[in-house]
Amino acid sequence: MVPQWIIEKKRDGQALSPEELKYFIEGYTRGDIPDYQMAAMAMAIYFQGMTLDETATLTELMMNSGDLVDTSSIEAPKVDKHSTGGVGDKVSLLLAPLMACCGAAVPMISGRGLGITGGTLDKMESIPGYRVDLSDSEFVNVIQACGCSMIGQTGQLAPADKKLYALRDVTGTVPSIPLITASIMSKKLAEGIDGLVMDVKWGKGAFMKTYEDAQELARTIVHVGTRMNKGMAALITDMNQPLGRAAGNSVEVIESVQALQGNGAPDLMEVTLALCAQMLLLAKLADSKEDAMTQLQKQIDSGAAFERFKQMVELQGGDPKALDDFSRLPTASIQEAYPAPRGGTVTAVSAEAIGRAVVLLGGGRAKTDDQVDHAVGITGLCKVGDPVEADAPLCTLHASDQGKLAEARALLDEAFTVSDEDVTPEPLIKEVIIPE
Numbered sequence: 001m002v003p004q005w006i007i008e009k010k011r012d013g014q015a016l017s018p019e020e021l022k023y024f025i026e027g028y029t030r031g032d033i034p035d036y037q038m039a040a041m042a043m044a045i046y047f048q049g050m051t052l053d054e055t056a057t058l059t060e061l062m063m064n065s066g067d068l069v070d071t072s073s074i075e076a077p078k079v080d081k082h083s084t085g086g087v088g089d090k091v092s093l094l095l096a097p098l099m100a101c102c103g104a105a106v107p108m109i110s111g112r113g114l115g116i117t118g119g120t121l122d123k124m125e126s127i128p129g130y131r132v133d134l135s136d137s138e139f140v141n142v143i144q145a146c147g148c149s150m151i152g153q154t155g156q157l158a159p160a161d162k163k164l165y166a167l168r169d170v171t172g173t174v175p176s177i178p179l180i181t182a183s184i185m186s187k188k189l190a191e192g193i194d195g196l197v198m199d200v201k202w203g204k205g206a207f208m209k210t211y212e213d214a215q216e217l218a219r220t221i222v223h224v225g226t227r228m229n230k231g232m233a234a235l236i237t238d239m240n241q242p243l244g245r246a247a248g249n250s251v252e253v254i255e256s257v258q259a260l261q262g263n264g265a266p267d268l269m270e271v272t273l274a275l276c277a278q279m280l281l282l283a284k285l286a287d288s289k290e291d292a293m294t295q296l297q298k299q300i301d302s303g304a305a306f307e308r309f310k311q312m313v314e315l316q317g318g319d320p321k322a323l324d325d326f327s328r329l330p331t332a333s334i335q336e337a338y339p340a341p342r343g344g345t346v347t348a349v350s351a352e353a354i355g356r357a358v359v360l361l362g363g364g365r366a367k368t369d370d371q372v373d374h375a376v377g378i379t380g381l382c383k384v385g386d387p388v389e390a391d392a393p394l395c396t397l398h399a400s401d402q403g404k405l406a407e408a409r410a411l412l413d414e415a416f417t418v419s420d421e422d423v424t425p426e427p428l429i430k431e432v433i434i435p436e
Ligand code: URA
Pocket: 084, 111, 165, 174, 179, 180, 181, 183, 184
């Protein structure tokens, strides 16, 4: 086969055969097909799209480009959740221990923050000592011991995605539904799971800016996972405003602990419990949504979910005392309230502007290899519909230096809208998509 003929075929809008895709992906992973040809192929896919058959084949090839985690020794049903990314999205920190307490096993391989979206690994690494780089056998041992583990992608897991994602990042080819589907699903299916629930975010702070794109991505992912014999469901959830009341790293760990102790923000709890309920249904650990909700609430009320989170942290080398005594977590030297310019009702909180402000404070990264400052972030975020008085805080900024604080503050001027109008917030969970 000749690489440029395959690129031309996709450029002209034709579907590629499984053999052509195999030749391209395997050749690229080995290094026989250079970046410039893969970049041209990614751009052709970006413009011409792919059929569901092509997307499923691409996913399978990328999953099989590296090792598959052997979770066969784990007897409990293995289920995971993946979010397409947002601002203040700390759901994984609550969901993994909650699911473990209900009898599931959660082998969670997570990512770092990129752009304005936060990443689970960065949040977990704010806990002193916590290791995200476990070997496969350490990963399985932690799951055997406490029912859940949260680690990073190893070099051997879906290496085709690792290479292709880095290339897409610098060639303007990230927002393509078949490429996003294959990227996410190749990594998730390599974890050795029986079922997956997707949290597809839509809105200003998400990859998918329109509801229609979010729907198409959710349907494509559910279709591909189902074809690969996995239990699948996807929720489409709102990311026009941040989730919960904190955005950053250690500040989100603190909010997660408070939520596990029964003091979670209503929106954070609604999304977390809805995702958990779908996972319990997929894992056949609940008979109905009501049964799932009762089980989950019991794990929070009894303190079991919080204890399980502490156990997982300790098993992965982290300091569990930091979860009882927050002064042991990274803390920013400057904390300053951001006052409301006038009294009224908060009618909009831009997830995008809040996400950018966190990046400016040093809590996110502009490039994959940037270091993050775990201590900085934003807390006490007002939500759409909240009443505020003039000069009362709309949020509190946590910064490590005055220069970054000033830059982030300037961005907040466009983050909040306060007016005299009444407002009805967007429904948080717009749709649940299950296999047809
Ligand atoms: N997350 C991924 O892992 N891959 C994408 O392509 C987009 C989001």
